[in-house]
Amino acid sequence: MALADVKPALLVLADGTVFRGRAFGATGTAIGEVVFNTGMTGYQEVLTDPSYRGQIITFTYPELGNTGVNDEDEESAQPHVRGVVARNLCRTPSNWRMQRTLDAYLQENSIPGIYGIDTRALTRILRSSGAMNGAISNTVLDADELLRKVQAAPCMEGLNLVNEVTTKDIYEWSDPTDGIWEYRPTDAVGGGSPLTVVAIDFGVKRNILRRLASYGCRVIVVPAGTPPEDILKYEPDGIFLSNGPGDPAVVGDGIATTRALLAADKPIFGICMGHQIVGLSLGGETFKLKFGHRGLNQPCGLSQHVEITSQNHGFALREESLGPDVEITHLNLNDRTVAGLRHKTLPIFSVQYHPEASPGPHDADYLFAQFVSMMRDRTAENLSSSATAR
Numbered sequence: 453m454a455l456a457d458v459k460p461a462l463l464v465l466a467d468g469t470v471f472r473g474r475a476f477g478a479t480g481t482a483i484g485e486v487v488f489n490t491g492m493t494g495y496q497e498v499l500t501d502p503s504y505r506g507q508i509i510t511f512t513y514p515e516l517g518n519t520g521v522n523d524e525d526e527e528s529a530q531p532h533v534r535g536v537v538a539r540n541l542c543r544t545p546s547n548w549r550m551q552r553t554l555d556a557y558l559q560e561n562s563i564p565g566i567y568g569i570d571t572r573a574l575t576r577i578l579r580s581s582g583a584m585n586g587a588i589s590n591t592v593l594d595a596d597e598l599l600r601k602v603q604a605a606p607c608m609e610g611l612n613l614v615n616e617v618t619t620k621d622i623y624e625w626s627d628p629t630d631g632i633w634e635y636r637p638t639d640a641v642g643g644g645s646p647l648t649v650v651a652i653d654f655g656v657k658r659n660i661l662r663r664l665a666s667y668g669c670r671v672i673v674v675p676a677g678t679p680p681e682d683i684l685k686y687e688p689d690g691i692f693l694s695n696g697p698g699d700p701a702v703v704g705d706g707i708a709t710t711r712a713l714l715a716a717d718k719p720i721f722g723i724c725m726g727h728q729i730v731g732l733s734l735g736g737e738t739f740k741l742k743f744g745h746r747g748l749n750q751p752c753g754l755s756q757h758v759e760i761t762s763q764n765h766g767f768a769l770r771e772e773s774l775g776p777d778v779e780i781t782h783l784n785l786n787d788r789t790v791a792g793l794r795h796k797t798l799p800i801f802s803v804q805y806h807p808e809a810s811p812g813p814h815d816a817d818y819l820f821a822q823f824v825s826m827m828r829d830r831t832a833e834n835l836s837s838s839a840t841a842r
């Protein structure tokens with residue numbers, strides 16, 4: 453983009469705050485929940501993570517687009533964010549894997565962006581007042597007109613966005629993490645036949661599927677509304693509940709299906725929305741956090757052991773709503789909200805953060821190994837009990 457082509461753009465928050473900056477990406481207006489992500493890397497993974505559906509993302513890292521965009525780092529088939537807010541846009545991106553610029557990518561995908569605004573000031577507003585709806589536009593430059601559009605938009609609380617992102621068709625995933633990037637310990641996958649995992653897709657990120665495949669799973673991905681009896685027809689060794697966008701409390705079919713699957717006594721592992729759905733199916737409640745956790749350095753643990761984790765969520769489980777069968781395994785150490793749980797008697801565990809770390813640190817990758825060993829132990833137990841019964 454030549455400097456002469458730079459067009460003005462506007463960001464208006466629901467509280468009436470106005471930021472004036474410059475346009476990049478698509479021509480048009482985007483309305484959604486304005487949130488901030490503090491990660492220093494991985495903007496492409498963020499843009500394509502289906503959990504960001506319906507949101508305008510402010511990147512606090514001060515320069516965006518330095519490494520362009522490539523086909524391999526897509527976390528799903530398309531970007532899901534509504535709009536992008538940046539301090540500065542890199543005009544000379546360069547990377548050996550780059551296929552196009554961030555600007556061209558956002559144009560192709562009809563996503564408007566605004567840059568050249570004070571993202572620190574914006575983030576301070578979102579931290580003190582909480583995440584709120586807003587709009588960015590390079591076609592409507594009248595702040596009052598844009599504010600009226602923002603005020604007419606639905607709020608994130610109570611919004612079910614899963615149907616917009618879940619797979620329409622059932623498919624099998626067997627691609628592991630590419631060998632040049634693989635980081636699992638070489639002894640982490642024991643021998644034995646591949647384990648069958650049914651993944652319920654609330655908006656799954658590809659790197660979760662890759663990590664499951666890397667740990668020796670054959671993954672069957674099913675739409676979010678799949679009834680429990682259809683899931684059990686695959687005779688899965690375990691069930692995975694994925695991440696996803698919107699308010700978890702209104703994903704009624706997912707919660708009912710998970711509740712029904714508890715009775716099947718199969719290992720269940722949930723990530724982010726999957727974790728919230730595990731908690732809700734066990735009788736817990738969720739609530740909306742003031743400004744959420746979005747970034748790559750969120751510390752989680754209890755005492756002694758701390759994991760630095762990748763996160764992207766706006767809702768959380770209410771600790772006091774979880775019954776005596778639930779053990780809290782991790783807290784978010786910044787605000788002490790629930791970050792991980794396990795059931796005391798059933799083979800179920802879940803985390804609020806993203807152990808697949810795409811992007812982010814790999815501290816929590818052991819959770820995939822934990823799921824696999826839970827499934828292997830279960831299979832061994834079943835085999836020995838059927839041998840005794842004979």
Ligand SMILES: NC(=O)CC[C@H](N)C(=O)O
Pocket residue numbers: 503694695696697698699700723724725726764765766767768
């Ligand atoms: N990454 C996710 O799965 C997010 C879960 C949920 N939409 C939230 O914002 O809390």
